[in-house]
Amino acid sequence: MYEDLRWLGISWSEGPDCGGAYAPYSQSERREFYLAAWKKLRDTGAIYPCTCSRKDLAASASAPNNMDDEPVYPGNCRSRNDGLAFEKPAGVNWRFRVPDDEEITFDDQHFGRQRYVGGRDFGDFVVWRRDDVPAYQFAVVVDDDAMKISEVVRGADLLKSTVRQLLVYRALGLQAPKFYHCDLVRDERGERLAKRHDALSIRKLRESGRSAVQIKARALSSVSSSSV
Numbered sequence: 001m002y003e004d005l006r007w008l009g010i011s012w013s014e015g016p017d018c019g020g021a022y023a024p025y026s027q028s029e030r031r032e033f034y035l036a037a038w039k040k041l042r043d044t045g046a047i048y049p050c051t052c053s054r055k056d057l058a059a060s061a062s063a064p065n066n067m068d069d070e071p072v073y074p075g076n077c078r079s080r081n082d083g084l085a086f087e088k089p090a091g092v093n094w095r096f097r098v099p100d101d102e103e104i105t106f107d108d109q110h111f112g113r114q115r116y117v118g119g120r121d122f123g124d125f126v127v128w129r130r131d132d133v134p135a136y137q138f139a140v141v142v143d144d145d146a147m148k149i150s151e152v153v154r155g156a157d158l159l160k161s162t163v164r165q166l167l168v169y170r171a172l173g174l175q176a177p178k179f180y181h182c183d184l185v186r187d188e189r190g191e192r193l194a195k196r197h198d199a200l201s202i203r204k205l206r207e208s209g210r211s212a213v214q215i216k217a218r219a220l221s222s223v224s225s226s227s228v
Contacts, residue, residue, distance in 0.1 A: 002017050004202040004203055004206065005202075007202075007206060007212055008202065008212045008215065008216065009212055009216075022146060022147040022148065027134070027139055027143070030139075030142075030143065030146075031134075033142050033143070033146055034128075034134040034138070034139060034142055035089075037138070037141075037142045037172055038089050038094070038127070038128055038134070038138075040172060041094075041096070041127065041168075041171055041172065042083045042084065042086065042089075042094075043084070044171065045081070045083065045097070046096060046097055046171040047083065047094045047095060047096050047097065047127055047128075048077060048078065048080045048081070048083055048094070048095055048097060049077065049080055049082065049083060049086060049092040049093070049094060050076075050077040050080075050092060050093040050094065050095045050124075050126075051077060051092055051093075052076050052077060052093070056076065057071070057073070057074070070122070070125065071123075072119070072120075072122060072123035073095065073123035073124040073125070074123075075123070075124065077095070078095075078097065078124060088132075089128040089132065090130070090131075090132035091130060091132075092130050093126050093128070093129055093130045094126065094127050094128040095124040095125060095126055095127065096124055096125050096126075096127050096137075096138075096164070096167060096168060096171070097124060098118040098119060098122065098123055098124050098125070098164075098167065099118045099119075099167075100118055100119035101117060101118065101119055101120070102117070102118045103115055103116070103117050103118075104116050104117075104118060104163045104166060104167065106162060106163070106166060106176075106179065108159070108162075108179055108180065108181050109151075109178060109179065109180040110156075110180050110181055110182065110183075111156070111159070111181055114159060114162070114163070116160060116163045118167075121160065121163075122160055122163065122164060125137055125164050127168065136161075137161060137164045137165055137168065138168060140165065141165050141168045141169055141172070141174070142172075144177055145169075145172075145174045145175075149177050150177050150178065151177055151178045151179070151180060152177050152178070152179050152180070153179075153180045153181075153182065154179075154180075154181060154182065155181065155182055155184050156181045156182060156183060156184055157184060157192070158181065159181050162179050162181070185219050187200065202215065
């Protein structure tokens with residue numbers, strides 16, 4: 001990935017491959033940060049242990065909303081208040097207690113004002129997995145605060161993730177960064193590109209003889225078309 005990005009002409013001033021003021025940058029080396037934040041959420045009751053299996057959730061799950069692939073959690077374990085009995089997060093999923101019916105808003109620097117309602121547009125989400133790994137929605141909040149990130153730029157498919165993360169920022173008493181969600185790069189049929197489209201990965205296009213200039217021009221054209 002580093003090699004392909006550099007080949008495209010993209011550079012960065014800090015990261016796992018070059019160090020920086022806020023190292024370490026690999027999440028596998030940042031466990032102490034995540035544990036401290038988990039304990040704070042546990043102590044305040046912002047999260048609770050969940051033992052629901054995938055089968056349990058599949059049986060009661062509602063359909064995912066829009067581009068979000070996470071169905072609204074049915075609340076089977078929501079009444080649990082035994083979080084303080086756990087000295088470590090491993091062994092169960094830990095879910096964030098989303099305030100029902102609260103409208104959460106934020107101003108996206110590209111799409112403008114965004115509004116979502118807790119319990120309707122999204123439900124209690126996992127912040128720590130039962131296999132003892134901090135979940136995405138939680139880890140990025142801890143990392144961005146520790147690394148003094150002021151602006152997050154990412155795809156439009158993560159708009160709803162931002163709302164979840166804003167709740168984690170609030171629960172931890174942290175200042176949230178600004179957010180800019182980009183239009184997605186799509187193929188000729190309008191389908192968004194994903195990992196499963198390996199034929200259109202930077203590495204594959206590069207190996208096919210395309211130049212960096214051609215690839216960047218194609219990406220810009222795709223984004224412009226999807227914005228019309």
